[in-house]
Amino acid sequence: MEYQKAAELNGLCNGKILTVDSKKVAVQHKNEISRKEAEDESRLPALEAAYTTILRGLGENTDRQGLLKTPLRAAKAMQFLAKGYHETIYDVLNDAIFDEDHEDLVIVKDIDMFSLCEHYLVPFFGKVHIGYLPSKKVVGLSKLARIVEIYSRRLQVQERLTKQIAMAISEALQPVGVAVVIEAAHMCMVMRGVQKINSRTVTSAMLGVFREDPKAREEFLALTKGAQ
Amino acid sequence: MERFKQKQMNQNENEADSAINGHFDGRVKIPGWSAGGAAGTPSTAPSSSVMESWREERTRSLEDNEMSLPSIAAAYTTILRGLGEDPQRQGLLKTPWRAATAMQFFTKGYQEKIIDVLNDAIFDEDHDEMVIVKDIDMFSMCEHHLVPIFGRVRIIVLPSLSTTFTSCFLFCTRIVEIYSRRLQVQERLTKQIAVAITEALQPAGVGVVIEATHMCMVMRGVQKMNSKTVTSTMLGVFREDPKTRDEFLTLIRS
Numbered sequence: 065m066e067y068q069k070a071a072e073l074n075g076l077c078n079g080k081i082l083t084v085d086s087k088k089v090a091v092q093h094k095n096e097i098s099r100k101e102a103e104d105e106s107r108l109p110a111l112e113a114a115y116t117t118i119l120r121g122l123g124e125n126t127d128r129q130g131l132l133k134t135p136l137r138a139a140k141a142m143q144f145l146a147k148g149y150h151e152t153i154y155d156v157l158n159d160a161i162f163d164e165d166h167e168d169l170v171i172v173k174d175i176d177m178f179s180l181c182e183h184y185l186v187p188f189f190g191k192v193h194i195g196y197l198p199s200k201k202v203v204g205l206s207k208l209a210r211i212v213e214i215y216s217r218r219l220q221v222q223e224r225l226t227k228q229i230a231m232a233i234s235e236a237l238q239p240v241g242v243a244v245v246i247e248a249a250h251m252c253m254v255m256r257g258v259q260k261i262n263s264r265t266v267t268s269a270m271l272g273v274f275r276e277d278p279k280a281r282e283e284f285l286a287l288t289k290g291a292q
Numbered sequence: 293m294e295r296f297k298q299k300q301m302n303q304n305e306n307e308a309d310s311a312i313n314g315h316f317d318g319r320v321k322i323p324g325w326s327a328g329g330a331a332g333t334p335s336t337a338p339s340s341s342v343m344e345s346w347r348e349e350r351t352r353s354l355e356d357n358e359m360s361l362p363s364i365a366a367a368y369t370t371i372l373r374g375l376g377e378d379p380q381r382q383g384l385l386k387t388p389w390r391a392a393t394a395m396q397f398f399t400k401g402y403q404e405k406i407i408d409v410l411n412d413a414i415f416d417e418d419h420d421e422m423v424i425v426k427d428i429d430m431f432s433m434c435e436h437h438l439v440p441i442f443g444r445v446r447i448i449v450l451p452s453l454s455t456t457f458t459s460c461f462l463f464c465t466r467i468v469e470i471y472s473r474r475l476q477v478q479e480r481l482t483k484q485i486a487v488a489i490t491e492a493l494q495p496a497g498v499g500v501v502i503e504a505t506h507m508c509m510v511m512r513g514v515q516k517m518n519s520k521t522v523t524s525t526m527l528g529v530f531r532e533d534p535k536t537r538d539e540f541l542t543l544i545r546s
Contacts, residue, residue, distance in 0.1 A: 111374040114367035115438070121360035121367070121392075122399045123352040124475060130435045131475070138438040139374075144512045146375040178511040182383045185368065185391040187440065187507055219377055219384070251440055255431045256397045 111139035148217030160204030171195040182219035190248025197240040230269035241272030364392035401473035435475035443504025452496035486525040497528030
C-alpha cells in the first residue's frame with residue numbers, strides 16, 4: 065500500500081521508498097526548528113525588558129496605547145532580522161547541487177537584500193548580484209538567494225557580507241570563479257550622520273578566475289549592469 | 293459633530309491617557325472650522341486626539357539625553373547578547389553607544405517645539421494662490437516595531453487674508469522634521485503636520501500627503517518589497533470645497 069502511494073507521489077528512487085526517510089528528515093528538521101524557536105522564546109523576555117528601557121530612556125510614555133506591546137513586537141522583529149545566525153549553508157543547500165556539463169557564466173542578479181548595520185543597529189538594504197563559473201557542478205538557483213538570506217539576516221558590515229557570500233558559494237561548489245556585487249543604501253548614512261539620501265555603497269568580491277582574468281570580470285559586470 | 297464629541301471625551305480623560313507621542317494634549321480652539329478629523333482615516337481610539345497646542349512644553353532636553361544614554365546603551369548590550377552575538381568583538385564594542393545615540397537622533401523631534409521654528413522672520417505676503425511644497429524627504433520610526441519609515445511629504449497651503457507668511461518652504465520642512473523624528477504612526481504624522489501648519493499660519497486650507505515605505509512591512513512580516521502607504525489630511529477649504537480639492541489632487545499627482 066505504501067509502495068503504491070510512494071510511487072504516485074514521486075517517492076520512489078532506485079526501488080527504495082523515499083517517504084520513510086523523508087519523514088525522518090522532516091521530523092529532524094522540525095525538531096531543529098522547534099529547538100531554535102525555543103531558544104528564541106527563552107530570550108524574548110530579556111529583549112522585551114531592554115526595549116522597554118530604551119523607550120523610557122527616549123522620553124516616551126510606555127503606557128500609551130500605541131506603545132503597549134511595542135517592546136514585544138520590536139524584540140520579535142529584531143529576532144527575525146537576526147535569524148541568519150541559526151542557519152548554516154548546509155541546511156539550506158539541501159543537496160541541491162547537480163552535475164551539469166555547463167562551463168559558462170551563471171548569474172542571478174537583483175536579489176533584494178536586507179541587513180542590519182552592526183555599528184548602529186539600523187537597516188541597510190539593496191541588491192545582490194551573484195555570478196559563478198561552474199566546474200561540472202551547478203547549484204539550484206534559489207539556493208543562491210537563500211545563501212544571501214542567511215548571511216544578510218545578521219549584524220553585518222557590507223564588505224564582510226559580500227565576502228561571506230562569495231566564500232560560501234566557493235566552498236559549496238568549488239567553481240572556477242565566483243563574483244558577488246552588492247549595491248546598498250545605508251540608513252545609518254541616510255537617516256542620520258551625514259544624511260546623504262542618494263548615496264549608495266557598492267562592494268564586490270571576486271574569487272578564482274574573476275580575480276585573475278579581467279575579461280571574465282568584464283563579462284560579469286556587463287551582464288549585471290544590463291537591466292538596471 | 294466629531295470635534296465636539298472629541299472635546300467631551302478629552303474632558304473625561306485621565307491625565308496619563310492624554311500623552312500622545314510624549315506630549316500632552318492642548319485644548320486648542322480652531323475658529324471657523326466645521327469639521328475636524330483626518331480625511332479618509334477613521335478615528336480609532338477615543339484618546340487619540342491630535343489637537344496639540346503649539347505652546348506645549350518640550351518633553352526632552354539635551355541634559356535628559358545625556359543622562360539616559362548609559363541606560364539605553366546597557367539595554368542595547370542586552371539586546372546584542374539576546375540575539376546570540378558577542379558584544380566584545382571588535383565590530384560591536386562601541387555599538388551600544390552608537391545605537392543609543394542614533395536612536396536619540398531618530399527621536400529628536402521630542403526636543404523641539406513649533407514655536408522655535410516660527411522664530412524665523414515672518415513676512416506679510418500678499419499672496420492668495422496655492423503654495424505647494426513637494427518631495428520633502430521624511431524619515432520616521434514605526435512606533436510598533438521600532439523600524440524606520442521613510443518617504444516623501446507634499447504640502448499644499450492656501451493662504452487666507454489673515455495668513456502671516458514665514459518662508460513657507462522652510463517652515464513646512466522644519467515642521468516635517470519635528471514631527472517625523474518621533475515614534476510615529478503614518479496617519480498621526482500626517483494629521484499633526486496639517487494641524488501644526490494650520491495653527492501657525494491660519495490659512496484657508498491645508499493639504500498634506502505622505503507616501504512612505506515601511507521597513508516593518510518590507511524587511512519582515514509580509515515582506516512586500518514595493519508596497520507604499522499613502523495617507524492624506526485635508527483641512528479647511530480643501531475639505532469643504534470639491535473644486536479646490538480637485539485642484540489639490542491634480543497638483544499632488546503632478
